[in-house]
Amino acid sequence: MDIVISPSSDYPIYRQIEENIKTEILNRKLEKNTLLPSIRQLACDLNVSVITVKKAYEELEHSGFIYSFPGKGFYVSEMSENQINIIKKKIAANTLQKQIEYLKSLGVESEDILSIIKENLSCYD
Amino acid sequence: MDIVISPSSDYPIYRQIEENIKTEILNRKLEKNTLLPSIRQLACDLNVSVITVKKAYEELEHSGFIYSFPGKGFYVSEMSENQINIIKKKIAANTLQKQIEYLKSLGVESEDILSIIKENLSCYD
Amino acid sequence: MDIVISPSSDYPIYRQIEENIKTEILNRKLEKNTLLPSIRQLACDLNVSVITVKKAYEELEHSGFIYSFPGKGFYVSEMSENQINIIKKKIAANTLQKQIEYLKSLGVESEDILSIIKENLSCYD
Amino acid sequence: MDIVISPSSDYPIYRQIEENIKTEILNRKLEKNTLLPSIRQLACDLNVSVITVKKAYEELEHSGFIYSFPGKGFYVSEMSENQINIIKKKIAANTLQKQIEYLKSLGVESEDILSIIKENLSCYD
């Protein structure tokens, strides 16, 4: 599992860990029922506090991406391909809508937004 | 000048004020050399502390959107139509790039992103 | 009389006016017993408040560079060539000493200071 | 770390703290990645408000001399010997140039300036 965090960011570390794992789950890089590294292990690897990792895992459990057996560890939840796709699209729709709302309030032209998007997407095809 | 803030947001109040004014400047709703409301006045209007407004003005001055004559007040900087457009596009390019980077790392399809964008933009035309 | 002020500077305007006039007196651009522009006139020319000019004149009178006949105006004081030279050297000695003290506390090398000085002076010979 | 401030000075306290620390960094008295005293600690030591120290640290972070990990503290930035020397010389060149410009506008002779400088420098060798 590759988790990259930047402690200097203004974004909380536990959120960064959370996002990293969520991404890997939605990506299918982490398969269902996989055992995640223990809180202590990950805390040690990332050189952060145990509490920080614990918080990240708790949030992930709360939002249903992982589940835990107390005393055993945290596991990746089962989700159908369909469920995952729905979640992905929901996230995309939400974030992009806010983004565009903001840029429009700035007065950015639709065509400019579209061309920036296309240019960026072309890097991935 | 219309400034709307939500003190309960997790986004700092001074950033909200900053963003509001920056948006109005980029929008040309606030024209160059306009005298902004005094720190005290705005603090009173928004029902926040003087220091909170000062910090917002300070940041805006730091990034060049406004300038001050101590003892007189804060004024909107002169910026050419061109400069403003460049700044707008820069902001758009930056935020959209990060957005797409993130969505791509999630594995969202390009066509899905594009269709969401188009759907959202159609609300503004 | 040429007075240039920058209202945006963090240096008070009345000090700027003061320094400008002091410089012209030490320069002999303003000769002894010359009648300075009236407070109202100068305030109007510089587009600043009457009070600001008044304060500058008061300070100059206080330090002996000008004198006033109430109801008539402000005049440049009489000073011998010798007196003027002594004042100039005193100012130079004071400011340069502080400057060097500061640069030395930063750990700047003496040779660097000297070469910068020489380079700058060469522009004036 | 030795920080000396004079609260009665017309120079803002937060600037004094800023200058003190900047000097120690350029001096290499504070080595890179050193943990600075916490805002609260320093505020207590200097007997000033927390906010005053915070402002000083904020400015230093803004200009790149220090960096922060929220929740952990402020650290001295990494800068090569070279970078530091460049900054030092830049500061020296800037301040000395302004100084000489001013003295020249007063009509001080080059030789006088040079002899004052040499006299002062001799105190440090």
Add this chain to the structure above:
DNA sequence: GTGGTCTAGACCACT
């Protein structure tokens, strides 16, 4: 009147 600075508290999120 304005901005510039400062105090002495406070609450919060994060480590």
Add this chain to the structure above:
DNA sequence: GTGGTCTAGACCACA
């Protein structure tokens, strides 16, 4: 514990 933010006062220099 740390920094991040905020309040509700205050005094000062300046215009």
